[in-house]
Amino acid sequence: MNPRIPELGRFAEPALLILVSLSDGPKHGYAIMADVEAGTGRPLGPGTLYAALARLEERGFIEALAPVDRRRPYRLTAVGATILAEQLRELSEFVELGLRRLGRTPG
Amino acid sequence: MTSLLIRCYPARWRDRYGEEFAAVLAERTLGPFDVADIVLGALDAHLHLRGLGAASHGKGFAMSLRIGGYAAILGGLLWLVALAGNAINNGGESPSPLLGYSIVGATVMTLVALMGLSAFQARSHPALTWAAFAIPALGAVVGLIAYAAIVVTGDSDTTLIGGVSPWMLGSIGLLTMVLGSSLFAVATWRTRSLSRTASGLLAVGAVLVVAALVGASGALPSPVVMIPVIAALVAFPAGWIALGVSALRIDRAGATHLEGALS
Numbered sequence: 001m002n003p004r005i006p007e008l009g010r011f012a013e014p015a016l017l018i019l020v021s022l023s024d025g026p027k028h029g030y031a032i033m034a035d036v037e038a039g040t041g042r043p044l045g046p047g048t049l050y051a052a053l054a055r056l057e058e059r060g061f062i063e064a065l066a067p068v069d070r071r072r073p074y075r076l077t078a079v080g081a082t083i084l085a086e087q088l089r090e091l092s093e094f095v096e097l098g099l100r101r102l103g104r105t106p107g
Numbered sequence: 108m109t110s111l112l113i114r115c116y117p118a119r120w121r122d123r124y125g126e127e128f129a130a131v132l133a134e135r136t137l138g139p140f141d142v143a144d145i146v147l148g149a150l151d152a153h154l155h156l157r158g159l160g161a162a163s164h165g166k167g168f169a170m171s172l173r174i175g176g177y178a179a180i181l182g183g184l185l186w187l188v189a190l191a192g193n194a195i196n197n198g199g200e201s202p203s204p205l206l207g208y209s210i211v212g213a214t215v216m217t218l219v220a221l222m223g224l225s226a227f228q229a230r231s232h233p234a235l236t237w238a239a240f241a242i243p244a245l246g247a248v249v250g251l252i253a254y255a256a257i258v259v260t261g262d263s264d265t266t267l268i269g270g271v272s273p274w275m276l277g278s279i280g281l282l283t284m285v286l287g288s289s290l291f292a293v294a295t296w297r298t299r300s301l302s303r304t305a306s307g308l309l310a311v312g313a314v315l316v317v318a319a320l321v322g323a324s325g326a327l328p329s330p331v332v333m334i335p336v337i338a339a340l341v342a343f344p345a346g347w348i349a350l351g352v353s354a355l356r357i358d359r360a361g362a363t364h365l366e367g368a369l370s
Contacts, residue, residue, distance in 0.1 A: 047148020
């Protein structure tokens with residue numbers, strides 16, 4: 001397995017959660033936080049959220065849309081979708097490997 | 108409290124994210140976890156000043172995908188004309204000018220496609236992508252220099268540096284570019300950034316073109332030569348066209364996503 005979103009260091013995990021959150025459509029910052037918390041059961045702090053959003057935007061994985069009131073939605077770009085699919089595929093292979101070693105079949 | 112926390116961030120960061128960040132903070136009651144998280148985020152922003160000018164960066168990569176996709180399709184079509192023209196001409200001494208134009212056009216388009224698609228793939232696999240880009244790009248540049256020398260001198264017997272004729276240099280450039288295309292295809296297969304079927308087709312097509320060129324040089328008997336020639340005629344252009352279509356599909360998927368968001 002090669003579990004990484006390139007060069008994101010400690011923000012790799014929040015970045016992955018944000019990409020997954022945006023994979024079903026654009027969301028603004030608070031909606032991403034709520035979605036991640038609902039999906040993982042763990043809070044995503046606003047400081048971490050924006051540090052990861054800035055890195056993802058800088059790399060062209062997400063794109064800011066026109067603000068609605070003061071909220072600015074973000075969407076996954078084609079590059080981001082490719083990176084996310086690759087990352088999830090690698091994670092899936094790793095999960096399968098772990099389950100096989102435990103003697104349990106995936107799914 | 109909220110405005111005090113936002114002021115912890117650098118001014119340039121506040122210009123870009125301040126308004127929306129304030130909107131996020133206004134939607135929740137801030138606890139000690141949030142305050143600590145924001146202070147750490149502000150420290151990170153001071154250290155890295157991330158995200159400034161990012162929008163144009165992202166658009167640049169979408170654009171490179173689009174340009175690379177169109178160039179790959181056009182290049183594939185021109186390679187089809189060039190390879191078919193060469194097969195029909197059967198290595199004759201007076202090839203049609205159209206054949207020369209199509210080879211030059213195909214080489215230019217292939218170079219543009221290599222640059223655009225490599226820039227896209229380098230987002231996730233920079234070392235592999237740029238290593239695979241270098242050889243075919245070098246071949247294309249050498250080929251274009253040779254074609255320019257042929258046009259300028261108008262004489263295939265003229266020698267360049269080291270006693271190499273422009274035609275010889277052009278052939279070396281062409282072979283390097285075609286072989287390099289197979290390396291590029293293998294790297295594309297490895298990165299999974301574009302269609303694996305298309306990259307596999309291009310890799311096979313590139314090898315077949317080399318086999319056809321070797322065969323056409325007299326190393327193989329005539330009926331046997333036709334097999335790699337016909338296969339190369341189809342597979343190499345089809346590989347580039349399929350890669351281009353794959354790139355445009357990814358780009359279109361992004362655009363559709365955006366339209367859905369705005370409707």
